[in-house]
Amino acid sequence: MTxxxxxxxxxxxxxxxxxxxxxxLQLERLKVQCVYNYQNSSFYCGQFxxxxxxxxxxxxxxxFTALPLMTKDDxxxxxxxxxxxxxxxxxxxxxxPRADIVRINSTSGTTGMPTLxxxxxxxxxxxxxxxxxxYWRAGIRPGDIVIxxxxxxxxxxxxxxxxxxxxxGAACVPVGIEGGTKRVLQFIELTKSTVIVxxxxxxxxxxxxxxxxxxxxxxxxxxKWFMCAGEPGGGDxxxxxxxxxGFSAKVYDHTGGGHAFHGISIDEPPECYSGMTxxxxxxxxxxxxxPSTKQPIALADGAEGExxxxxxxxxxxxxxRFAVGDVASIATGPSPDxxxxxxxxxxxxxxxxxxxxxxxxxxxxxxxxxxxxxxxxTGTFRxxxxxxxxxxxxxxxxxxxxxxxxxxxxxxxxxxxxRTQFREDLRINPAFEWVPAxxxxxxxxxxxxxxxxxxxxxx
Numbered sequence: 001m002t003x004x005x006x007x008x009x010x011x012x013x014x015x016x017x018x019x020x021x022x023x024x025l026q027l028e029r030l031k032v033q034c035v036y037n038y039q040n041s042s043f044y045c046g047q048f049x050x051x052x053x054x055x056x057x058x059x060x061x062x063x064f065t066a067l068p069l070m071t072k073d074d075x076x077x078x079x080x081x082x083x084x085x086x087x088x089x090x091x092x093x094x095x096x097p098r099a100d101i102v103r104i105n106s107t108s109g110t111t112g113m114p115t116l117x118x119x120x121x122x123x124x125x126x127x128x129x130x131x132x133x134x135y136w137r138a139g140i141r142p143g144d145i146v147i148x149x150x151x152x153x154x155x156x157x158x159x160x161x162x163x164x165x166x167x168x169g170a171a172c173v174p175v176g177i178e179g180g181t182k183r184v185l186q187f188i189e190l191t192k193s194t195v196i197v198x199x200x201x202x203x204x205x206x207x208x209x210x211x212x213x214x215x216x217x218x219x220x221x222x223x224k225w226f227m228c229a230g231e232p233g234g235g236d237x238x239x240x241x242x243x244x245x246g247f248s249a250k251v252y253d254h255t256g257g258g259h260a261f262h263g264i265s266i267d268e269p270p271e272c273y274s275g276m277t278x279x280x281x282x283x284x285x286x287x288x289x290x291p292s293t294k295q296p297i298a299l300a301d302g303a304e305g306e307x308x309x310x311x312x313x314x315x316x317x318x319x320x321r322f323a324v325g326d327v328a329s330i331a332t333g334p335s336p337d338x339x340x341x342x343x344x345x346x347x348x349x350x351x352x353x354x355x356x357x358x359x360x361x362x363x364x365x366x367x368x369x370x371x372x373x374x375x376x377x378t379g380t381f382r383x384x385x386x387x388x389x390x391x392x393x394x395x396x397x398x399x400x401x402x403x404x405x406x407x408x409x410x411x412x413x414x415x416x417x418x419r420t421q422f423r424e425d426l427r428i429n430p431a432f433e434w435v436p437a438x439x440x441x442x443x444x445x446x447x448x449x450x451x452x453x454x455x456x457x458x459x
Contacts, residue, residue, distance in 0.1 A: 009339070010136035010168070011129070014282050016340060022281050027061065029312040030285060034058045037320055040095035043078050044320060065287070065296050069308065070322045075115045094118045096315045105156045105258045117156065117258060118317040124163065126283050126314070130262040131164020133279045135195075137264055137339075138225060138252050142169030145191050149184045149198040150230055152176035156257030157229055161197065170195070177202060181209050188221050189214065195225040200233030200243065201447040204379060207246035219248040228253045231447055232364040235345055238371030240270035242379070255346070259319070260284040260311040263344060266337040274336050275329075275343035285310040286342070291327060291350045299342065301332040306350050325350050327362075352450065354389045356396050356428050363449040366398065369421055375403045376414045380440045383450045384433070395431040399451075404437050 009015045017025070034055040037044035048054055051067050058064050075093065082092040090098060102121050106114035119127070140146070146165050152158040152174055165172040175187045177198070184206065188196065198206070203226055210218040226249045228234025234253030243251045251270055256262030260283045263276035278286060288297040288305030297305040307326050311318040327350050331343040348362025355361070363383055371379045378401040385392060402411060415432050422428055 005141045010133045015133065015279065017282075019340070023061075025282055026285050026312060029282075030061075030064060030310065031055070031058055033310070033312050033314065033318060033320075034064075036315075037095060037318055041093060043074070043092050044095075047320065061285075064285075064310075064321075067321050069289070069294055070320055072115065072323075072325070076113065079113070079115060089116055090118060094317045096120045096317075101316055103159070103258070105158075105160065116317075119258065120315040123314055123316045124160075126260060127160050127258055128164045128167035130256055130260070130280045130283070131161060132168040134254050134256070134262055134264040135165065135168050135170065135227075137266075137277070137279070138227070138250070138254075139267070140168065140170055140195055140225060143171075144195055144224075145171045145173060145193040146195040146197060147184065147188050147191070147193040148172055148174045149177050149196055149202060152178065156259060157197075158257075160258035161229075181206060182213050185210060185213050185221075188223065192222060194223060195227060196223055196247075196249075197227040197229050199230040199447065200228045200236075200239050201231060201380075201442065203228070203243050203246070204239070205442045207242070218246050221247065223247045223249045225249055226251045229255070232346065232348070233367065234265070235273045235275070236364070236368045236371055237271045237273060238368060238374065239379070240273065242371070242374065244270040256280065259309075260314055261286070261307075261309050261324075266335060266339075268336060272336075273345070275331055275345040277335065277339065277341040277343050279341065281342070283312050283314065285312055287321070288328070288330065289323070291353075294323070299330055299332070301330065304329045304347065307344075327353075352389075354383070354385075354392050354396065356392045357394050359427050361396070361426060361428060365426060367449065369425060370398075370400060370418070372421070373414060373418060376406050376410075377401060377403050378437050380442070381449070382440060384453050385450060386453060388452060389450075394429070396428055397433060398430045399433045399435060399440065401435055401437050401440055408434075 038048055038055045047068050053066060078093045079089040082089050100120045101118045103119045103124055105117040148161055150157050162172045162174045173187055173191050173193060175184055207218045226243045226247050233239045240251045252265050253276055254264040255276060260280055262280040263278050265276050266274055268274060287308035288299060288303055289295060289308055290297055291306045297303050307324045307328050309322045309324055310320050327347045328344045329347055335343060348364045352363055353360055370377055370381050381398055381400040384397040384399050406414065411434055422430055
C-alpha cells in the first residue's frame, strides 16, 4: 500500500467503518469461516457436532455462541492426536493444505510441548496489515528505524513483527533480546533508531543499565517511541511515566503478534490510560465470557470478562471461540483521540488470579500499587507462593526490592505506606519481604511475577 504520510490512519476504509457496517462484515465473514473450518478440520467438525449444529445453523452472533469454547488444552491435545494418527502435528487442527503453509510460529513450550500456529501467505499478509495499522496510529512513518528488542526465536512477536514494520515502510532492526542488553544498546546507538519495541520490564532494565554500558542516560539515546509488548505494564501509569522519563519518549501499549487480534493505545500523557483500540475487528470476532462459568457477556460499555477470539477470513490454523485467558474491561464510548473503535484494558490473566480471603487479586494490580512508590522501591517484585493458586492462605507474600537510596532504617516507613495502600485499594494485608536493589533476577523475556517456592525451601 502506498501511504500518504500525512494520513491519520493506515487503512481508512476499514478503520473508519461505522460500527453497524463492521458488525455486518463480521457476520458475513463468520458464516464463511464456519463453513471453511467445518469442511477442512476434523477438530472443528467435532465442535459443530458437539453442539448438534452445522455451519448453516449460524445465522447470527447469538447462534454462534452455542458452539463450545476452544482452549489451549484443546490445541495441545489436537496436536498430540494428529502426531499419533498422522505422524505430524497439522492434520487435525490446520485447515489449509500443507503446501499452502508458509510460516509456523509457536508458544514458548514452558509447560511442555510447544503449540504450533500455522499461517498461509494470506494470513501473513493479514498480520502485516494489522501491525501497520497499529504503528501508523502511533505516528511511526517510513524513515523511522525500529529496534525490535523482543525474542526472535519462534515467538509470535518475532518474525511477524519484523514483517509488519517493513510493511509499513519503516526500517526494522531485528536485534532481539537474545544477544543481551549491551548489544541492544549498541544497535540503538549505531542505527540511530527512533523506536524500540520491548517488554516494559526490559525497558526498565535498559534504563538502569544504559549508563553502565554507554556512559550516559537512556534519555539521550534519541528514541521517540517506546512500544510496550509481551507482558503487562504498558497500561500502568507509573510504569508508563518511568519509561517516558527514562527514554524521553512517547509510550504506547500494544498487543498482537502473529495472530488476528491486535490493539494499540492512543496518544495521551503517561499518567492517562484509556485502553487499547481494537484495530482488527474485520479479521477477529471478539466475545466476552464470565471467567468461571464461561457464560456470554454483552460487549457493553464497562463490561468485564475473559476474551474469546474467532479469526475471520483466516486460512491456516484459524482459532474459533478460543478462550484466551486474558480478562479485559471494555469501553464503547467516544475515544479521547476522536477515532472510532472499541477499546479494551487487559486486567490480568484468568489463570494468574489469586484469591486471598475471598478477595480476587491480579498480579498486575499489585505491580501498579508498588510502582507508585518509586524511587523508594525499584519496582521489581515477586509474589511468592508455597503452591499454585488461585487460593492463597493469608498473608500473601511479596518479595520487594528497596530503592537504591532506601536504608533498612527507612524501610518501616515505606512499608507502612505500602500497607495502607494495599488495604485501601486492594483490600489485602500482605507480608512484605525486603531485599536489596538488583537482587531479584531481571528478565529480558516476559517477566513471571509469581514464583512457586516449596514450603521446605521457605522454612
